Amino acid sequence: MPKCLVCYKWTLDEKDIKIKPEDLSLDTSRAKGKISDFDRNAIEEATLIVEQQGGSVHALTYGTSAVQQSLKDVLSRGPDTVYWIADGSAESADACVTANVLASAIRKLGSYDLILCGEGSSDLFNQQTAARLSALLGLPCVTYLEKLSVEGDTVKATRKLADCTEVATVKGPVVLSVLGTINKPRIPSLKQVLGAAKKPKKEIKIADLGLTPEQLQPKAIHKSVKGFVAKRKNIVYKEANAAANVGKLTSSLAAEGLL
Amino acid sequence: MNFQLTEEQQLIEQSAHDFAKEYLDPIVLHLDETGEFPKGIVKELANHDFLGLHLPADVGGAGAGFVSYVAVIESLSRSCAAVASIMNNQAMVSYAIQHWGNEAQKKQYVQALVTGETIGGFTIYELGPIPGIGPDALVATKKDGGYVLKGTKAYVRNAGEAGVYVVFGITDPADPNALTAFLVDAKATGLTVGPKQNTMGLRGCPVAHVGLDNVSVPETAVLGVVKAGREIAAKVLALASVAEAAQTVGIGQAAVEHAAAYAKQRVQFGKPVATLQAVQTLLAEAATDCYLARLGLRSAAQLVEDAQPFESEAAMVKSFLARLGSKILVDSCQVEGGMGYSEAMPLPRLFRDIAGTTLLDAPADFPDYTIAASIA
Numbered sequence: 001m002p003k004c005l006v007c008y009k010w011t012l013d014e015k016d017i018k019i020k021p022e023d024l025s026l027d028t029s030r031a032k033g034k035i036s037d038f039d040r041n042a043i044e045e046a047t048l049i050v051e052q053q054g055g056s057v058h059a060l061t062y063g064t065s066a067v068q069q070s071l072k073d074v075l076s077r078g079p080d081t082v083y084w085i086a087d088g089s090a091e092s093a094d095a096c097v098t099a100n101v102l103a104s105a106i107r108k109l110g111s112y113d114l115i116l117c118g119e120g121s122s123d124l125f126n127q128q129t130a131a132r133l134s135a136l137l138g139l140p141c142v143t144y145l146e147k148l149s150v151e152g153d154t155v156k157a158t159r160k161l162a163d164c165t166e167v168a169t170v171k172g173p174v175v176l177s178v179l180g181t182i183n184k185p186r187i188p189s190l191k192q193v194l195g196a197a198k199k200p201k202k203e204i205k206i207a208d209l210g211l212t213p214e215q216l217q218p219k220a221i222h223k224s225v226k227g228f229v230a231k232r233k234n235i236v237y238k239e240a241n242a243a244a245n246v247g248k249l250t251s252s253l254a255a256e257g258l259l
Numbered sequence: 260m261n262f263q264l265t266e267e268q269q270l271i272e273q274s275a276h277d278f279a280k281e282y283l284d285p286i287v288l289h290l291d292e293t294g295e296f297p298k299g300i301v302k303e304l305a306n307h308d309f310l311g312l313h314l315p316a317d318v319g320g321a322g323a324g325f326v327s328y329v330a331v332i333e334s335l336s337r338s339c340a341a342v343a344s345i346m347n348n349q350a351m352v353s354y355a356i357q358h359w360g361n362e363a364q365k366k367q368y369v370q371a372l373v374t375g376e377t378i379g380g381f382t383i384y385e386l387g388p389i390p391g392i393g394p395d396a397l398v399a400t401k402k403d404g405g406y407v408l409k410g411t412k413a414y415v416r417n418a419g420e421a422g423v424y425v426v427f428g429i430t431d432p433a434d435p436n437a438l439t440a441f442l443v444d445a446k447a448t449g450l451t452v453g454p455k456q457n458t459m460g461l462r463g464c465p466v467a468h469v470g471l472d473n474v475s476v477p478e479t480a481v482l483g484v485v486k487a488g489r490e491i492a493a494k495v496l497a498l499a500s501v502a503e504a505a506q507t508v509g510i511g512q513a514a515v516e517h518a519a520a521y522a523k524q525r526v527q528f529g530k531p532v533a534t535l536q537a538v539q540t541l542l543a544e545a546a547t548d549c550y551l552a553r554l555g556l557r558s559a560a561q562l563v564e565d566a567q568p569f570e571s572e573a574a575m576v577k578s579f580l581a582r583l584g585s586k587i588l589v590d591s592c593q594v595e596g597g598m599g600y601s602e603a604m605p606l607p608r609l610f611r612d613i614a615g616t617t618l619l620d621a622p623a624d625f626p627d628y629t630i631a632a633s634i635a
Binding site: 069072073076187188189190191193194196197232234 | 266267270271273274277278281306307308309312321322323327526529
């Protein structure tokens with residue numbers, strides 16, 4: 001019976017983010033949080049496996065103090081326990097720092113048969129957490145999963161690649177990252193939501209992870225993030241006949257490199 | 260004082276929102292066009308514990324409280340108010356039985372209502388001006404240790420789909436104010452459901468008259484005690500007022516959001532119409548109405564949850580939305596201009612649904628009496 005750990009990220013809900021027209025900066029003041037989309041698939045996949053085979057699902061997250069808002073949400077989706085690390089370092093953490101923190105926490109928590117992540121987060125979509133975790137933990141890694149089956153300690157994973165699918169078989173423990181197509185995350189029932197309050201939520205202090213200042217120093221620095229707004233050129237062709245208008249239009253599109 | 264939903268309430272609201280997107284958005288047009296009763300959706304509502312949301316855990320409910328209930332109704336109504344109306348009427352029946360029923364009645368019906376195995380219909384209105392008055396008034400005559408029910412109940416929601424009806428009738432012709440509530444099986448001999456009415460809105464939630472032609476029920480069919488019907492009806496209808504207010508706000512919010520999205524992409528005079536002051540005024544007023552109505556209905560729902568008197572506040576919310584519900588839709592339609600008037604857009608359906616909620620479920624002329632009586 002597999003013991004699963006799902007790493008998830010609490011991100012801002014992109015539908016609540018507005019772009020300020022004056023400088024295209026992002027207004028996140030009214031944005032609510034959510035469990036990153038593909039991470040929900042990872043939670044669902046681990047929960048489905050355990051529902052079918054027995055075992056246990058645990059969840060682990062690292063973020064700012066806002067991650068506390070995610071705890072009941074994640075527990076309502078299936079995991080038995082959630083471990084959370086809230087620290088200001090998460091504000092500027094890059095994929096390297098995130099993986100250092102999560103890997104240290106996993107070493108502290110013990111061994112797992114399956115460690116699942118979403119393929120990429122809803123906000124930055126770096127697609128690095130699973131790969132970095134596997135390197136730090138010395139475990140095999142299978143990414144881009146759209147199908148997963150587990151028999152004993154053997155994991156059979158179907159990977160969706162650019163122009164083909166690939167079936168990989170690997171002995172656990174293993175780190176896996178899943179795509180959004182692997183399943184349909186459940187909508188928690190009201191009893192699952194209310195039952196989440198009774199499940200254990202355990203804090204891990206970052207100071208207890210034995211990380212050096214260098215391991216918490218991000219290598220990548222975000223200087224700014226700006227929104228993209230499509231601008232209309234408002235070009236109107238007013239030739240007498242349609243053919244001439246079409247000709248001008250196609251020439252214009254070709255000049256823009258669109259044809 | 261904290262006006263925010265608790266963490267659990269927010270998660271429940273989110274579940275309802277996600278449920279609406281997954282299950283209701285794909286069928287809302289079909290329901291509106293055909294008026295078909297969404298049996299499968301009712302089952303899914305039960306699977307997600309929505310049908311037992313307001314009931315205690317020992318009868319299979321989720322015990323989530325009335326604030327959560329109205330948050331769910333609002334979320335469902337944003338996608339499909341007909342389904343919210345089905346759920347509201349189901350809740351009126353399960354609440355009445357849970358609150359006033361004896362153990363045998365609870366055992367027979369409540370669990371089945373929570374699982375969606377049985378649909379409930381709450382029959383209060385008659386063709387006369389008030390229940391108990393007029394030639395079609397439902398009269399319950401005592402006979403052979405039970406009652407014989409004769410009369411017609413009008414505009415019954417969930418009619419034809421319901422397996423059990425809460426039927427209000429007069430047991431004492433000398434005292435038409437003294438209503439008694441009965442639980443009547445839909446298969447009872449003499450009970451007939453009239454043709455489904457082709458309603459303006461909330462299509463999918465069936466409405467019909469229910470005739471009772473000498474329907475015999477045992478004495479054990481009485482809900483609560485004889486002549487307690489007026490009290491039961493008043494309490495349940497007051498609760499329903501808050502739920503219907505949530506339905507109205509949900510429909511209104513959907514209209515405002517659609518109008519705002521339209522205004523951002525509709526370009527006139529070289530810029531989105533959302534930047535024009537006249538359009539901004541329409542959107543701002545509609546959004547303000549929704550916001551204030553939501554505060555009022557959640558405040559009333561909190562009173563219910565705290566077991567405080569809430570009837571006057573429920574009536575205020577009902578009266579407020581009876582006046583402003585349609586205005587929210589008019590303002591939203593106005594933002595979208597000619598396109599908003601087109602059936603290709605959702606606003607006409609929302610317009611009809613809000614009319615169905617404020618006109619049929621919550622008559623605009625009734626709550627003023629309750630409010631006035633509470634202050635003068």
